[in-house]
Structure formats: structure tokens, C-alpha cells
Amino acid sequence: xxxxxxxxxxxxxxxxxxxxxxxxxxxxxxxxxxxxxxxxxxxxxxxxxxxxxxxxxxxxxxxxxxxxxxxxxxxxxxxxxxxxxxxxxxxxxxxxxxxxxxxxxxxxxxxxxxxxxxxxxxxxxxxxxxxxxxxxxxxxxxxxxxxxx
Numbered sequence: 001x002x003x004x005x006x007x008x009x010x011x012x013x014x015x016x017x018x019x020x021x022x023x024x025x026x027x028x029x030x031x032x033x034x035x036x037x038x039x040x041x042x043x044x045x046x047x048x049x050x051x052x053x054x055x056x057x058x059x060x061x062x063x064x065x066x067x068x069x070x071x072x073x074x075x076x077x078x079x080x081x082x083x084x085x086x087x088x089x090x091x092x093x094x095x096x097x098x099x100x101x102x103x104x105x106x107x108x109x110x111x112x113x114x115x116x117x118x119x120x121x122x123x124x125x126x127x128x129x130x131x132x133x134x135x136x137x138x139x140x141x142x143x144x145x146x147x148x149x
Contacts, residue, residue, distance in 0.1 A: 009045060010044065041096065046100050058082075
């Protein structure tokens, strides 16, 4: 998932004509974006995960510039569920809305390290002649050899 950055919510107000949408302006470092957000817990002064235009979220959900109730939205403030986290690992305070980052998060920085999405994935295909790799210990040795560790 590319195009995920840390954003700072500079303004947040109810969108006129809607009972749950908020009109926000979010500083993402190099620019400030207008974003329409439906999360009940979004507020001014928060650091949040922002999917910029061009991001593709799980389920092949593409983030595009949109017009919502006559207002332009250039991105999306994300919840952990929208980023593909299962319900079992989402903290209670983020179950019904966006995930709020700590104050130490740097505005404009890649958001993936702050939410644990910066890990590497190594995929193995085993063949019958590699009995040594059919156990956790064998796989650990193989990974150590591949990564020179």
C-alpha cells in the first residue's frame, strides 16, 4: 500500500446538509488537502493515517478525487479496518472510527511504520527434495541463509 502518509487535521466542521459527514483540512507535509470524512471520532488536532489520491486499499479500493455533497475530497482519512486489519487486532478506541496516531508521528512521513505495515513478506514454495525446509527450524535456517543473517 503506497500513498499512505501521516496527516494532521487542521480543521474539522460538520458538513452542511449531512448528519454524519465532516469537512476537514488535513496537512500532509507538502500540502493541505480538503477531505470529507464520515468517522464519528475525527476532530481538529489529531494525527491520522491519510490515503492520498492514487492509493489502492485492500479489496482493490482505489482512492480518487471525489465530489461529496458539492465539496471536493482529495483523499481519505483511514480506519484500521479500511487498511485491512482484522477486527481482532483493532484497539477498542478505534473500533468505530479512524485510528489516531501518537503525537510523535511526523506529519508527511510514510504512515506504514506507525501502524505496523512495513514488514517484509517472504513466500516459499517447497519441493519434495527439500525435507529440511518442511519444519519451522528448517525454514528459519533457509531465511537466515537468504538474508545473510
